[in-house]
Amino acid sequence: MSDIPGLLDSIKLDKNSKIPMYMQLCNNIKEMIQQGILLPDFKLPSVRQFRDSLKINQVTVVSALKLLENEGYVYTKQGSGTFVSRSIPPASYNVSGDANPISDELYQQDDTFLISNGQIKIGANTVNFASATPTPDLFPVEDFRKVLDEVLERDRGNAFGYQDSQGFYPIRESILRILHKSNIATTPESIQIISGAQQGIDIISKALLAQGDYVVTESPTYTGALAVFKSRGAHIVDVEMLEDGPDLDIFEYNIKKYRPKLVYSIPSFQNPTGYSYSNRKRKEIINLSAKYDFYILEDDYVSDLDFENRNYLPLKAIDTHDRVIFIKSFSKIFMPGLRLGFMIVPSKLTNIILQAKHTTDISTSGLIQRAFDLYIREGYWDRHFKFMFNIYKERYLKITQALDSYLPAGVRFSRPGGGLNIWLNLPYGFPIETLIRQAASEDIVFAPGRIFYSSPHVQKLDNIRLSFASVYIEQIEDGIRKLCDMISRLGNSKGENRRIPLL
Amino acid sequence: MSDIPGLLDSIKLDKNSKIPMYMQLCNNIKEMIQQGILLPDFKLPSVRQFRDSLKINQVTVVSALKLLENEGYVYTKQGSGTFVSRSIPPASYNVSGDANPISDELYQQDDTFLISNGQIKIGANTVNFASATPTPDLFPVEDFRKVLDEVLERDRGNAFGYQDSQGFYPIRESILRILHKSNIATTPESIQIISGAQQGIDIISKALLAQGDYVVTESPTYTGALAVFKSRGAHIVDVEMLEDGPDLDIFEYNIKKYRPKLVYSIPSFQNPTGYSYSNRKRKEIINLSAKYDFYILEDDYVSDLDFENRNYLPLKAIDTHDRVIFIKSFSKIFMPGLRLGFMIVPSKLTNIILQAKHTTDISTSGLIQRAFDLYIREGYWDRHFKFMFNIYKERYLKITQALDSYLPAGVRFSRPGGGLNIWLNLPYGFPIETLIRQAASEDIVFAPGRIFYSSPHVQKLDNIRLSFASVYIEQIEDGIRKLCDMISRLGNSKGENRRIPLL
Numbered sequence A, B: 001m002s003d004i005p006g007l008l009d010s011i012k013l014d015k016n017s018k019i020p021m022y023m024q025l026c027n028n029i030k031e032m033i034q035q036g037i038l039l040p041d042f043k044l045p046s047v048r049q050f051r052d053s054l055k056i057n058q059v060t061v062v063s064a065l066k067l068l069e070n071e072g073y074v075y076t077k078q079g080s081g082t083f084v085s086r087s088i089p090p091a092s093y094n095v096s097g098d099a100n101p102i103s104d105e106l107y108q109q110d111d112t113f114l115i116s117n118g119q120i121k122i123g124a125n126t127v128n129f130a131s132a133t134p135t136p137d138l139f140p141v142e143d144f145r146k147v148l149d150e151v152l153e154r155d156r157g158n159a160f161g162y163q164d165s166q167g168f169y170p171i172r173e174s175i176l177r178i179l180h181k182s183n184i185a186t187t188p189e190s191i192q193i194i195s196g197a198q199q200g201i202d203i204i205s206k207a208l209l210a211q212g213d214y215v216v217t218e219s220p221t222y223t224g225a226l227a228v229f230k231s232r233g234a235h236i237v238d239v240e241m242l243e244d245g246p247d248l249d250i251f252e253y254n255i256k257k258y259r260p261k262l263v264y265s266i267p268s269f270q271n272p273t274g275y276s277y278s279n280r281k282r283k284e285i286i287n288l289s290a291k292y293d294f295y296i297l298e299d300d301y302v303s304d305l306d307f308e309n310r311n312y313l314p315l316k317a318i319d320t321h322d323r324v325i326f327i328k329s330f331s332k333i334f335m336p337g338l339r340l341g342f343m344i345v346p347s348k349l350t351n352i353i354l355q356a357k358h359t360t361d362i363s364t365s366g367l368i369q370r371a372f373d374l375y376i377r378e379g380y381w382d383r384h385f386k387f388m389f390n391i392y393k394e395r396y397l398k399i400t401q402a403l404d405s406y407l408p409a410g411v412r413f414s415r416p417g418g419g420l421n422i423w424l425n426l427p428y429g430f431p432i433e434t435l436i437r438q439a440a441s442e443d444i445v446f447a448p449g450r451i452f453y454s455s456p457h458v459q460k461l462d463n464i465r466l467s468f469a470s471v472y473i474e475q476i477e478d479g480i481r482k483l484c485d486m487i488s489r490l491g492n493s494k495g496e497n498r499r500i501p502l503l
Helices: A004-009 A021-034 A047-054 A058-070 A103-107 A111-116 A141-160 A169-182 A197-208 A223-231 A248-258 A279-291 A347-361 A366-377 A380-406 A432-441 A473-493 B004-009 B021-034 B047-054 B058-070 B103-107 B111-116 B141-160 B169-182 B197-208 B223-231 B248-258 B279-291 B347-361 B366-377 B380-406 B432-441 B473-493
Strands: A074-077 A081-084 A127-129 A191-194 A214-219 A235-240 A262-265 A295-300 A324-329 A341-344 A421-425 A444-448 A463-467 B074-077 B081-084 B127-129 B191-194 B214-219 B235-240 B262-265 B295-300 B324-329 B341-344 B421-425 B444-448 B463-467
Touching: A004 A047, A021 A058, A047 A058, A058 A074, A058 A081, A058 B141, A127 A473, A141 A366, A141 A380, A141 B058, A141 B141, A169 A191, A169 A366, A191 A197, A191 A347, A197 A223, A197 A262, A197 A295, A197 A324, A197 A341, A197 A347, A197 B347, A214 A223, A214 A248, A223 A235, A223 A262, A223 B347, A235 A248, A248 A279, A262 A279, A279 A295, A347 B197, A347 B223, A366 A380, A366 B366, A380 A421, A380 A473, A432 A444, A432 A473, A444 A473, B004 B047, B021 B058, B047 B058, B058 B074, B058 B081, B127 B473, B141 B366, B141 B380, B169 B191, B169 B366, B191 B197, B191 B347, B197 B223, B197 B262, B197 B295, B197 B324, B197 B341, B197 B347, B214 B223, B214 B248, B223 B235, B223 B262, B235 B248, B248 B279, B262 B279, B279 B295, B366 B380, B380 B421, B380 B473, B432 B444, B432 B473, B444 B473
Parallel strands: A127 A444, A214 A235, A214 A262, A262 A295, A295 A324, B127 B444, B214 B235, B214 B262, B262 B295, B295 B324
Antiparallel strands: A074 A081, A191 A341, A324 A341, A421 A463, A444 A463, B074 B081, B191 B341, B324 B341, B421 B463, B444 B463
């Protein structure tokens, strides 16, 4: 396309969408650039032309163009306008399969990666069941800006000097307030600040794992953790995740056989299954940790999103043997790009973990730590948490409702009761890759279950993960209905014999 | 001390010091708390009492108290005043030796750690030759605040979403400008954003090193790097750093013998020695990397502080075989607590290093990346660099001058020509620990050479590192004179036979 009117006509904006207009406009143009419809050095319409022909606010246009520029898609020449860049960012993964050389490998790592690197293309109107992270329009930018400003006013240069590797002392205090609900009793001395949960897993592996050690994990699980264990040269032992946690006989059998240093567990609303350990299994696994002398890495990424009052106890809250390393991420409730989280560390491990943190990045950004400390102290956190809780709960009720009404026979799911993910077990041999492509063609995306297994030979191929962190409430029912139609069409086309439910 | 007047009398402020008054006041009180002179729950004087008896501005008092509070030393009760905290941050390392259990180990890691964790105590009037990092009063807080604000205005939520693991595309572009002077030709596709140089070293080790691999390093060197290599289970092979770089025959002998995967090098104004590779040795080591198939990790932490126009070529600039991984830190010129840096990665390695970055912390803070991108694009970086260059150069000239005039016979140093460190070779058997204690008693601190060696059995015990990044110009001549007096007294007391210069 080389003519301005043509370009303007092909832009589709939805004033009723939850997605801010400037983002929609930005996404429209970005897609045309990525698809080569707009060529390098092509001059975009002027702000006025956009404004008048699209009937939108001038500020919206300016914001969209700024966003495109700061993402490297366009450049501006003083006085003469905005042009398509010569070197645009790496082209996005197209779901039909022809990825750039590395994306298949990376695809194994975790879903956020697909989104953050645009390997699953999220357009202005995509129904996104693939991402388990909140969308930028939910971020408390203005409040955080206030505390950032206060910190710069208060601490000046001190906010930018080297920080205590264990973390800024006051934030370790204020985190105790956040923990209050969870029944975990601890002190600032046991808290280690980290640059996100992923770093926490990395640091623990550095401190505890040598080449050839064994790590027991649930299967399927968060593969960002598996990637770390593998990079330390550790062997992964999978134990299948059941709806009330792993079978503890099989679990104990593997513990006896492999004597792991570490067990990696997501006991509440697990990723990807949404399943949770029963409180009985929680107590038993704590006892096993003492009996067989291993540490438990408890990855608590959304236990507080407990929509149906299951009131599960964090392992750390019943950790009578001081063998649980508790990791908390703020990425699902707050803002993932901030890269901030914390760990509660057994007293035996505080020193070696402090040293591992220091060799990893010396310290987490002092500015971010100080701003977030104030964010908690001034009560913003509690308010924002309630806000997010209600939004997520609304979506949870909507998506479970829609699944109840539209899910075809032979497809099973169990209500997780909380968290951000729902796990569908499809009939044996179901053509998932075809479903991915068909859904993508209707602009619906989700994560295939296979990416959450430690290796192809333990992979189950008949499940998918539906997340509702990034999907807008208005999109849910329609999206689930369409998806369910495709599933039942594809199921039928495979004939009865293919429709035995997976056990 | 339990009486307010006594407290106020014992506070010493120096209006002519380069250290901001509020920091001096904060440090005074902090020391009294650390030394147990002020006990938990002791009520501090009111703002007015401080103001009137110390004859200082009210704002100064408020800032000092805020700083104390946000560092966890005091707490405030609405209406009733400011009190000493019950749980104060870990007590500081006292140079006479009785450290808390872990500091000796950590002490091996690097000097910034000592300062950032208060293990070397820096009071209001300390002459600090120990730290190679700039002091907070030199940080461009106001300018950075401007760009932070612009970014929040421009990008809103997008600044806080998951970021491309390789780094925000525009900052990879703007970094090319910074590189301009260094004669390194590269593209945004070869640049990997990292959360500080330390993380870069960690990521490269993850990508390249397995247990039992060999790494060749200079000796002495930056021990923060050694700690990473060791944590990967790699063996360290030391080659002594000479004034024009390592002896390349010995170097090649070790390469042949151990076949290292990686060579870690700080070719310009090395830490801790300040020595630099001659351009001849730079070319030779590049050729060796191709001949023996190893990668070179070039740690460029201050090559641009070239005060005497030595014009050394970065290894990356002559890297004809694409075997140099170039790491650049901003901590010495900009603000260490920001945790930001970048690498230039050989094309063969970009994918595995991208994956290692992702497993390490997914991405570097998007807000920090976007703000620093703008900081460069709007010309702040160039201006700030010139500012820092001139301050450091002034100090460099002053300290070398002072050493020329006061250094006693038998003590050698060679002008590095740039960087932030000067290496003193003291007579064989010189009682350095005594010097450390005597200097500390006069409030002069520096780093003993021994902490920069990979292990005790390669340690030379007769050298010390003097850094001038944190020492104020007014303190230098007097500090060096005092230090030199102590050195010559201690040298003499040991008798002639001890004064043979180290070869």
